Amino acid sequence: MEIEEGRIGSRVFREKVMEAEEAAELIKDSMVVATSGFTPAGYPKAVPLALAQRAEKDPFQITLLTGASVGDELDGALTRAGVIARRIPYQTNKDLREAINCGGVKFVDVHLSHMAPMIRYGFLGNIDVAIVEVVKIREDGSLVLSTSVGNSPTFLEQADKIIIEVNISQPLELEGLHDIFIPEDPPHRRPIPLQRVSDRIGEPSIKIDERKLAGVVITDIKDDSRGFPPPDENSKRIAENIIRFLKKEIDEGRLPPDLLPFQSGVGGIANATLRGLLGLGIKDLELYSEVIQDSVLDLIEEGCLKFASGTSLTLSPEKRDYFNKNVEKFKEKIMLRPQEISNNPEIIRRLGIIAMNTAIEADIYGNVNSTHIGGHKMMNGIGGSGDFSRNAYISIFSTPSSRKGGEISCIVPRCSHIDHTEHDVQVIVTEQGVADLRGKTPQEKAEIIIENCAHPDCRAMLGDYFSRCKNECFGQTPCLKREK
């Protein structure tokens, strides 16, 4: 494949250019393979596809570590080829999810901020090979990442061997978008010097130990990212409720008038909320989050978003083309950092983040299930929701009050699985309303959640459950006898 000048500035790297199939040969059965990628952005594509192909005639299995979810060329293709034995720390791929829930793939669900330190501390074993997508190798041999940072800096530092994918579909102008910083390990760690969303604390590229370089593969496969559908009626109403809540917090002096930086899960509610705040005249918003989506570019262009810090840039194909033509402009307002920094409790508490995450279900006592459908089937994983919600200035969880046309209540008597406990859930929002749980007892929470958040069709059922609890096993948190 032909590549522009400047893509591979270092001779050492040029001498290691090889076909994806050849690089894939470096990966053997039982190896631990760690890759770049966070959402379908910046993950390696050519080598994983070659690996999947090889597995058809030569079956083998690996442990796969990433930043978070990745594109179908990696999680999908390798799952279908039976290559993934174990997967850490997060995923959203349909085929992989099915394999996890059938027992075909072992999945370990980890707080995203915990992943890099756990690797460095040796808690997850040795990394045999790191595969990392870059846009460019500089003359000094340092790597310029592409559309995500994730755990790549730590993977590159810790892996025995390194395979680089140079993706020529990603623009060279991404150089300068990244801020690479690895904290020292205890007991020698110093304060992480980030004090403003826009602070640059690290380097734009990553130096590696070149003795570990095993191969360089050139590819032009694009990120498998898609746009999000426009928000539905429920999402709009949830966003309106969040906006009304935040407005009241400002009016009553519990939030600064110009608000605080936002973290938001991926999707329509967050977009609708940010837009709604602008409608209220609140300007100069800042984002300190994981994923930078389409709407962030719009808000920047409209002059409403001062700065966005994330660990991945996940744009629809249309927005991506637009971004690629205007990288220089956007680079002044966007920065990508390692997920250990984007999700770091130290920084999240310091900046005072307003955290907005979604729930699969919430129970009447304010516990939240973010991961398991029906308590047993894995959906995606906890992701960064724990990093942000535990440390936020204010922590909001949203969910529609019911799903499947009202057949399933998302406000339940008791969560079938708990990822966020009563101690971490400050505000629950549905399209029905807002439950402000700060300073409330479990029983007060139950009354507020049933009244304000449950679907009207489910209120009587939930109220009846709560009454029976109070009759059967009273106490701080009443429950039914069989639940004891």
Add this chain to the structure above:
Amino acid sequence: MEIEEGRIGSRVFREKVMEAEEAAELIKDSMVVATSGFTPAGYPKAVPLALAQRAEKDPFQITLLTGASVGDELDGALTRAGVIARRIPYQTNKDLREAINCGGVKFVDVHLSHMAPMIRYGFLGNIDVAIVEVVKIREDGSLVLSTSVGNSPTFLEQADKIIIEVNISQPLELEGLHDIFIPEDPPHRRPIPLQRVSDRIGEPSIKIDERKLAGVVITDIKDDSRGFPPPDENSKRIAENIIRFLKKEIDEGRLPPDLLPFQSGVGGIANATLRGLLGLGIKDLELYSEVIQDSVLDLIEEGCLKFASGTSLTLSPEKRDYFNKNVEKFKEKIMLRPQEISNNPEIIRRLGIIAMNTAIEADIYGNVNSTHIGGHKMMNGIGGSGDFSRNAYISIFSTPSSRKGGEISCIVPRCSHIDHTEHDVQVIVTEQGVADLRGKTPQEKAEIIIENCAHPDCRAMLGDYFSRCKNECFGQTPCLKREK
């Protein structure tokens, strides 16, 4: 009451000296009262007792905020007098616990590091009166706290009125033991500059707005603290298992040879563990924890503990007398900080704390219940266990495998209440053994926990439950149909 010279150095304060009964009159029905105290150490005593007495003829109720648990003169006396309507954020008093579980007192269970910022952000409403125990008021009017710091700095800053209890049973030499630091509020917070357990980052005393001073009461009632019974057989075996585990971590390079600072819950297991490590020749231990107990003094005297940072000094009456005669010596090795700093995620991650907390029960998937007996009755509260376990370098939960002579298994199919989720529990230790859960799936965790930690009499029952789960609702985390 006669007091030594130097106890009240400021005229403004001397002019406000009054009887406890008179100070108690300042507290009216429905007020929010915030006091010093963390464990039965450094809490006000005379005014609460006067309040309880007043309530006998003039019933009234208050919301009571503290650092954590406090002595019986406060939580006990006020509960028995029916004065407490609402209590935040932690308690261990028998009478109060009963009142909470009968619905007589509303209890809000909060992460201890969250309390001060929630107050400053206005999330828990306005504080009408702060009552704070001190050993001394300096000539410049600044307050020298006594045996705990807790939330006192923020309570004093935020309260409308201030009552000071000068406790002459606490030695004047405590001056210099405290390190008072309140972080800036977002968005202006800077890094908390603490980088070593022994770093002093703040002031030894607290300046207040003297216009808020409403009364100064002199008392000589001693802290209601008691020693802990010597560790029982199970605690000893748990400690041995923890030591063996830590030794292996050092040997295999996952922990530095001279270890990292410890956090430990209150009680015998922690003491036995620290002692055991010394037996292994591991020296120069450091403690970055909440409570400094008797054994810490012994370890310091033996030259084995380099430094201990906490938020309260909770000694048995015998050790207290010894400490009081040797304060100057111990002050070089002990520091008390606000609980917002002792329990701060930023500091806990930076220092790389080894966290040791106890569980009421743990389930086979690695979730932990720290608060509720039988899922409905409050025991004490979550305390600082969430602050430490989520952010620790390594997080250990311990429990005997069974209680009440084997009648109750502490390893259960499903926790009746969850305070620490599968994402936060890295290691479970019982007297039976150690379950190292790092990098394991829920199903792998179940096998290890049942095999290594459950009481032998309960293993078959737990194994049977796990098998039935796998048959009924398979998936990432198998469960029974009725648990869905």
